[in-house]
Amino acid sequence: MLICTSSLKAEVLNIGILANKKVTSFIFSPQVGSYTIYTENGKLTEVSIEDIIQLTFSNNQIVLKSLDKDYGTFKKVKFIGTSWRNSFKIKTHQPEGKLTFYEDNLLVSINNYYNQLSLINNVDIDNYVAGVVESEVGRSPPPEYFKLQAIICRTYALKNIDRHQAEGFSLCDQVHCQAYNGQPKSNVIKNAAIETKNVVIVDSDINLITATFYSNCGGQTANSEDVWSQNLYYLRSVTDTFCIKENNAIWTKKIAKTDWINYLTNKYNFPKLETYEECGLDYFQCRREQLFENQNIKIPLIDLRKDWNLKSALFDVITMDDDIILQGKGYGHGVGLCQEGAMRMAKLGYSYAEILHFYYKNVHMIDLHALDFFKEDF
Numbered sequence: 001m002l003i004c005t006s007s008l009k010a011e012v013l014n015i016g017i018l019a020n021k022k023v024t025s026f027i028f029s030p031q032v033g034s035y036t037i038y039t040e041n042g043k044l045t046e047v048s049i050e051d052i053i054q055l056t057f058s059n060n061q062i063v064l065k066s067l068d069k070d071y072g073t074f075k076k077v078k079f080i081g082t083s084w085r086n087s088f089k090i091k092t093h094q095p096e097g098k099l100t101f102y103e104d105n106l107l108v109s110i111n112n113y114y115n116q117l118s119l120i121n122n123v124d125i126d127n128y129v130a131g132v133v134e135s136e137v138g139r140s141p142p143p144e145y146f147k148l149q150a151i152i153c154r155t156y157a158l159k160n161i162d163r164h165q166a167e168g169f170s171l172c173d174q175v176h177c178q179a180y181n182g183q184p185k186s187n188v189i190k191n192a193a194i195e196t197k198n199v200v201i202v203d204s205d206i207n208l209i210t211a212t213f214y215s216n217c218g219g220q221t222a223n224s225e226d227v228w229s230q231n232l233y234y235l236r237s238v239t240d241t242f243c244i245k246e247n248n249a250i251w252t253k254k255i256a257k258t259d260w261i262n263y264l265t266n267k268y269n270f271p272k273l274e275t276y277e278e279c280g281l282d283y284f285q286c287r288r289e290q291l292f293e294n295q296n297i298k299i300p301l302i303d304l305r306k307d308w309n310l311k312s313a314l315f316d317v318i319t320m321d322d323d324i325i326l327q328g329k330g331y332g333h334g335v336g337l338c339q340e341g342a343m344r345m346a347k348l349g350y351s352y353a354e355i356l357h358f359y360y361k362n363v364h365m366i367d368l369h370a371l372d373f374f375k376e377d378f
């Protein structure tokens with residue numbers, strides 16, 4: 001039986017699932033193995049494959065039923081796997097949802113504030129990591145890439161393990177933490193998580209790194225301090241030729257010249273006359289920079305990216321008669337690992353370790369159990 005824990009060397013994580021769906025009614029059924037149901041009063045019953053249990057939120061209680069039995073109302077219901085391997089399926093009724101599969105255990109409680117059920121998947125970290133890899137990158141990348149992404153997702157999960165502490169779980173299943181849609185379909189992805197079991201990335205002080213990634217850097221990654229305030233020595237700008245022919249390498253956006261000029265003059269006090277005469281648009285960003293500049297006026301490029309919903313903060317400005325064209329490179333913030341570049345490297349035969357060291361400078365891969373060993377020395 002798995003137990004709940006939130007220590008750094010956690011091998012089991014509590015993932016808040018389907019909270020955004022505002023579930024008030026769903027059915028649970030074992031897919032593999034068997035389960036015991038516990039409530040706040042202790043052990044209730046055992047369920048096996050084909051058994052269907054319905055849980056409904058009503059008057060701040062969970063109403064628990066099977067097809068032929070009413071079990072009563074409870075505050076907490078836990079489905080704990082009792083076989084060597086256990087997985088289950090759930091289907092939400094309110095709102096109507098599709099069948100989803102998860103590994104390991106399920107904890108259900110009441111969310112009084114939102115009047116809905118709170119579902120937590122108490123899951124082995126490698127099962128979680130495999131689910132995240134498939135949810136985040138799909139099934140098409142090469143196998144070596146899945147190993148790399150598994151190490152990154154594991155490191156990210158452990159680094160952010162307290163993110164939802166106040167809500168009673170570790171991480172949510174949305175992109176806010178890492179997208180997680182439960183059990184992956186791909187055995188290659190499952191194997192990637194198992195083959196990299198316990199491997200995490202640490203900095204020179206043996207702290208888990210901030211393992212950031214994004215779709216495409218456009219040919220040059222960004223320094224962490226150019227995008228966020230924090231300077232992390234391992235998140236350095238590198239020239240990346242691997243991604244420049246991939247899907248998200250370039251983008252363009254057309255904006256009416258008057259809209260662009262009004263934005264620059266109204267929001268940032270760009271000199272209006274000069275802006276019109278010279279358009280103030282002879283801007284050419286040949287490499288990663290932080291600021292869009294005109295004389296003393298400096299606009300952080302990450303602000304332009306946000307305000308105009310741009311794919312990246314790496315772009316040139318081309319002036320037309322009535323419009324300006326932003327000609328951009330890459331997709332995402334640009335800090336850390338470039339996914340399309342890394343996938344290309346994997347296709348070319350680079351190992352996950354080589355790819356990782358290309359994008360994260362002077363980091364180390366260690367067994368997560370060694371984290372505590374190193375910490376005990378201090």
Ligand SMILES: [Zn+2]
Nearest residue numbers: 171172176177
């Ligand atoms: Zn989250």
Ligand SMILES: [Zn+2]
Nearest residue numbers: 217243338341
């Ligand atoms: Zn790249």
